[in-house]
Amino acid sequence: MIKVKFWGVRGSIPCPGPKTMKYGGNTACIELRFPEVNRHIIIDAGSGIRELANYMLANDLPKGPIATEIYLSHTHWDHIMGFPFFVPAYIPSTSIKVFGPVTYEDEPLEAVVGGQMKYRYFPVNMGELAGKIEYRRLKEDPFIDLGDGITLTTAIINHPITALGYRFTFRGAVFCTAYDTEPFRNLFVTDLNDPAYDELMALEGEEAAREQNQVLEGFFKGADLLVHDAQYTREEYFKGKVGWGHSPIEDAIATARSAGVKRLALFHHDPERSDDQLDAMTKIYCASRDTDPMQIFFAREGQEIIL
Amino acid sequence: MSERKTKLDKIRAFVDKMPSLSTTVSKVLEICSRTDTSPNDLNKVISLDPVLTGQVLKLINSAYYSLINKVTSLTRAIIMLGLNTVKNLALSTAVIRSVGQAKKSKALPIKEFWAHSIGVGVMAKLLAAERGMPLAEREEYFVAGLLHDLGKIPFGDEYTEVLTLAANTQEPLAQMEHRLMEIDHEEVGQMIASKWKLNAVITDAICHHHAPLLAAPENQALVATVALADFYICLFDIGFAGNRFPDEEQLAPMLELCALEWGAVINLSEAVDEEIKKAEIFLQI
Numbered sequence: 001m002i003k004v005k006f007w008g009v010r011g012s013i014p015c016p017g018p019k020t021m022k023y024g025g026n027t028a029c030i031e032l033r034f035p036e037v038n039r040h041i042i043i044d045a046g047s048g049i050r051e052l053a054n055y056m057l058a059n060d061l062p063k064g065p066i067a068t069e070i071y072l073s074h075t076h077w078d079h080i081m082g083f084p085f086f087v088p089a090y091i092p093s094t095s096i097k098v099f100g101p102v103t104y105e106d107e108p109l110e111a112v113v114g115g116q117m118k119y120r121y122f123p124v125n126m127g128e129l130a131g132k133i134e135y136r137r138l139k140e141d142p143f144i145d146l147g148d149g150i151t152l153t154t155a156i157i158n159h160p161i162t163a164l165g166y167r168f169t170f171r172g173a174v175f176c177t178a179y180d181t182e183p184f185r186n187l188f189v190t191d192l193n194d195p196a197y198d199e200l201m202a203l204e205g206e207e208a209a210r211e212q213n214q215v216l217e218g219f220f221k222g223a224d225l226l227v228h229d230a231q232y233t234r235e236e237y238f239k240g241k242v243g244w245g246h247s248p249i250e251d252a253i254a255t256a257r258s259a260g261v262k263r264l265a266l267f268h269h270d271p272e273r274s275d276d277q278l279d280a281m282t283k284i285y286c287a288s289r290d291t292d293p294m295q296i297f298f299a300r301e302g303q304e305i306i307l
Numbered sequence: 308m309s310e311r312k313t314k315l316d317k318i319r320a321f322v323d324k325m326p327s328l329s330t331t332v333s334k335v336l337e338i339c340s341r342t343d344t345s346p347n348d349l350n351k352v353i354s355l356d357p358v359l360t361g362q363v364l365k366l367i368n369s370a371y372y373s374l375i376n377k378v379t380s381l382t383r384a385i386i387m388l389g390l391n392t393v394k395n396l397a398l399s400t401a402v403i404r405s406v407g408q409a410k411k412s413k414a415l416p417i418k419e420f421w422a423h424s425i426g427v428g429v430m431a432k433l434l435a436a437e438r439g440m441p442l443a444e445r446e447e448y449f450v451a452g453l454l455h456d457l458g459k460i461p462f463g464d465e466y467t468e469v470l471t472l473a474a475n476t477q478e479p480l481a482q483m484e485h486r487l488m489e490i491d492h493e494e495v496g497q498m499i500a501s502k503w504k505l506n507a508v509i510t511d512a513i514c515h516h517h518a519p520l521l522a523a524p525e526n527q528a529l530v531a532t533v534a535l536a537d538f539y540i541c542l543f544d545i546g547f548a549g550n551r552f553p554d555e556e557q558l559a560p561m562l563e564l565c566a567l568e569w570g571a572v573i574n575l576s577e578a579v580d581e582e583i584k585k586a587e588i589f590l591q592i
């Protein structure tokens with residue numbers, strides 16, 4: 001069994017307030033519990049991780065020292081901003097393993113995540129965290145054995161910095177993430193009249209984009225739950241958001257459907273999206289079809305799903 | 308023996324911080340420093356420098372991908388990792404490699420060497436098309452051709468003597484290298500390929516372009532295509548990489564491995580010239 005709980009579903013920046021009470025205003029944080037083997041995994045350390053920390057202090061710490069693994073989809077701020085508020089990191093008995101991709105630069109993951117814990121930004125320095133914290137850089141990997149029967153596959157997804165999708169499996173259950181990402185597309189000039197046009201680049205760019213989209217579809221194949229970027233509608237996407245690294249809802253649904261996904265959680269809601277809008281969009285996008293058993297919903301803070 | 312070891316150590320040290328070709332660095336800096344770099348320009352500017360191409364592919368494969376999914380195409384790398392990542396990779400590589408590396412080879416003038424490498428890359432790509440290779444595989448032919456002579460870059464001034472003697476005696480270059488320096492450019496190429504973790508087919512092209520039959524069976528057609536391209540480019544003196552007298556006995560077996568007629572190769576001459584000229588204009592050299 002994998003117990004999934006959403007602690008933050010929002011993209012870009014926390015947006016608390018009366019308009020976001022229902023779906024929540026915290027940025028990305030998802031918790032996975034594997035009760036049979038007593039393992040605990042967190043995906044992303046957005047602002048939602050603060051409430052998760054409170055829960056863990058109240059419920060897990062009394063039973064013994066906290067041990068968890070944090071998988072970062074990427075290191076953009078909305079996905080790491082909660083890390084300094086993850087209170088278990090300040091307790092000496094805690095052990096945390098932090099995994100994530102780093103875009104090519106000299107600094108290791110520790111420095112990228114810890115960069116926000118300098119006195120100019122935050123009153124506590126990285127070195128003052130009392131828990132045992134290890135950092136490991138991840139790259140695309142077809143198979144990682146996490147022990148206890150849990151396996152992980154990672155895939156490069158399409159965002160302005162390197163971002164990874166995660167696919168966890170445990171005893172037949174498959175949980176998959178793909179955010180922040182937008183469909184791969186041909187970046188090269190395709191207009192024959194453009195002086196920069198190069199046939200080989202244009203055609204190979206087309207093929208590479210198509211193949212990468214197929215690779216991702218394969219990555220989602222048969223997932224019991226896929227959490228997918230759905231920040232924009234297609235209309236919004238084509239009005240100036242192309243290349244920002246976020247998906248149109250329609251594309252997320254179409255890809256999940258052809259991958260045979262059982263449940264699709266639309267995720268990383270735009271901070272401007274109100275509860276009323278999300279409710280209205282639920283009516284448009286989430287109606288299930290008879291021929292298509294896939295369940296679609298807009299992820300909500302506090303929501304729990306058992307796989 | 309110890310002299311050979313000293314030489315090898317020197318070459319190894321050089322390979323560790325191999326500079327980009329100075330002909331391309333300023334253009335790389337110019338293009339990559341823009342905030343609005345176009346994907347086409349970025350692809351072009353990287354792919355015109357054999358050292359930079361090798362380095363960028365190495366970084367991509369070691370930093371982002373598992374070994375089973377080796378990327379050999381810059382086009383694909385740009386689609387997958389995005390413009391900014393590849394741009395920054397190229398920029399940092401070019402800058403790191405060019406600072407304090409004013410090594411000028413007396414034996415191999417860098418512009419001539421560049422023209423030779425580009426020529427073989429372009430020709431290998433055209434030959435791949437001629438052989439009916441699918442589009443997606445042609446860039447690998449280009450990269451293999453572009454990188455095939457990398458092993459010559461680390462040689463020092465003593466290489467001048469090797470080239471002079473080889474020209475005077477018309478003895479195959481690799482043989483002469485061995486006789487005078489106890490190592491040849493295919494062996495040095497092997498060191499670079501393993502250092503840069505280049506894939507098996509490109510490594511074979513670097514290590515066996517003078518004897519394609521020594522390559523792994525599945526790579527022989529590509530290696531022979533690169534060898535044929537090299538033969539053509541040397542024969543018609545396009546650029547210069549030390550070899551004015553390609554071994555004519557090799558021609559027939561190469562054509563056979565590629566399943567091509569010599570006439571078809573000759574027919575590509577205009578296309579090769581045109582592509583090289585375009586590259587020169589682009590780089591303003």
